[in-house]
Amino acid sequence: MSGLRARLLVSGDLHLGRYPSRVPPGDPALEIQAVVRALVDQAIERHVDAVILTGDVADQSNKYFEAFGVLERALHRLVEAGIPVVAVAGNHDHDVLGSVADAVGEGVTVLGRGETWASMPLEKNGREVLRLWGWSFAGPSVHTSPLDTFPGVSGDVPTVGLLHADLDVAGSRYAPVTADRLWETGASAWLLGHIHAPDLRTRDGRLILYPGSPQPLDPGEPGPHGAWLVDVAGDGTATAEAVPLATVRYDALSIDLGGAADATEIRERVAVGIREHADALRDENPALRRAVVRLTLRGRTPAYRSVEAVASELLDTVETAASGLTVSVDRVEERARPALDLDGLAEGSGPVATLAALAGRLEAGTPSEGDLALIRRSVEALQQARRARVFTPLGRSGRFPEDLREEAVLRLRRQTFRLLEEALAQTPTASAGASD
Template structure:
């Protein structure tokens, strides 16, 4: 049996105001073409189809066109919701997507066995997929923080819970079938991509799953969530294929692709990484003032998107720097200064002790490339955070 494993599409992603959806659409077309040329029996999509819970029409079109293309090729797929997806929204579409061959599990059902999907390949072999969508740990974190609890204990409870579900899944595996586990989570020991989106990384990577919790009878574990392609477990073999394109400058220079998995009942999977060519490459250019013009000229013909970091003495202001860079490199999306010398910060900016609002303000600056969070958005975030805390703490916000 031949499987194509992919994840982390993030349709609808913008980078410093630049819409990446056309590149993601092109990458998805390439994935569908690979599914055809590699004679895939099924495609596994391990979460984060979209970049936000309210994707644009263009983002939805890119995703649904991909699944329609697989339908035309008569290649079934199994997909799960990731932390960026709206589980409720996808759950509402699961029946409709089922008509085009998509086995979508957006929310964990009351019985774990109800999340198991079986696909019969053309050669008669059954593929059993334990589809484990993202389970949010944010409420546990906030609850523990508000009550002053031991967050480490909550993390252990989370890990035990994940282990319980995976143990339940293993009951559905069969000796005469290809048995796979698919989940959207952070596996202990996996390496992040270095993404700039520190706010979301903080919230969604608070807890980890141990590779030792994976069902031993699984022949392949299809992972999603971490954007850097890697193998965090050998027994059973577990892989992150990574994101489809270099989504932000933390992923600059990373090779992107999908995994081709060759597997048969009772035997470990053989995995081949298939690179993708779609998507603009990203590059970070770092220079001091004396060498700036030479460094900029050296990347004048770079075909992708650039981030320029200029080292300035003592953090001095540099009027006209943006115009100077954009005049030579119009493909530059981000221009930043980095203080060097006596006034330079002693260490990397820390996130410890920051409030959720402060983390969100930092995330918004990184995402949008602006200095100030709009007042209406700030007020909306504060209100949402207040309501979340009232909901999660028994008795909070209730009039006596």
């Protein structure tokens, strides 16, 4: 890779006007504007050549006034520092972003307004070092690929493309494009918006990057979030590096309860697991203030009956402090099981054998037709509880909504183990050889 030609700080999908879920409201450190300020600080400290915004900077046009002031102040700071800002509009901010850019004036460019490709040079010391191409939404949806009208890469200067688009999602309403078509353009990098999870793909020194949202907004956006530094070299090759900025993080965390003797040990295992998780998060991103975790409790434990009680305690505990980070538990999934020899207990007949056989099938993921009927009834009950019109009646569709099916299996599994332990408690001869 030859010498550095240009350094870009890339972000997108800020969704100004929204606030992260599952955290206490009104905390200034958790607001999106705090992360926007940090992004600007990073751009100035790192002396980047441009800041790139890949769309959906504002959440909706009805958030215009809330987003306008925050974004205008950020853009003014960058322009005053001599850092140009280049953006494309997405499906959420197609009628907002342009007016904010116009209010700031020189130094801020929204490329490709009106769903028409446009380009601009990025210059250093009066010399063009990079050619930026961009295309912006003009409305809330676009069913065709913007690449159908892309003029193509030409000239000796490396090219970087900006798009708010859905990658490899055929039939999408949000400017569907394919990775193959993007690679075929020959651009050094394609910087995309729309997907909130960071996603970096590389090939032969070129890259396709979704920077993701700099601040996650709900548990469906787990893992690290922030901005990205993209370096383009003189030979046109490009590299990318994540820059952690988020003050909130959502994660799934699995804790092994294998061999835990009692409720006290279960609590200790959970506390250690959360503390170690918090340590790792703070080491990775010192800016973090809140972590929200969805716990899965696994493993074979003789204290199985205590697992549910501890899970309830965790959900009743609003938050805990670990490694200087405030952690809250959003959900607990109980996948632990009693320390029982299910195969041995399933031999013979009687309630213990029947329950052990059912538990074994559920553990192995091989339910019988009778088990499926139980699951089906559970799903129907869950459907009624949710009262959601989106679920088609099972009798007509013959299929399970996947999230409800999983929940029903977990409930059936948990109830089966409870009944099995109760049956063993009433059948001493069966329980004598039941433990592993």
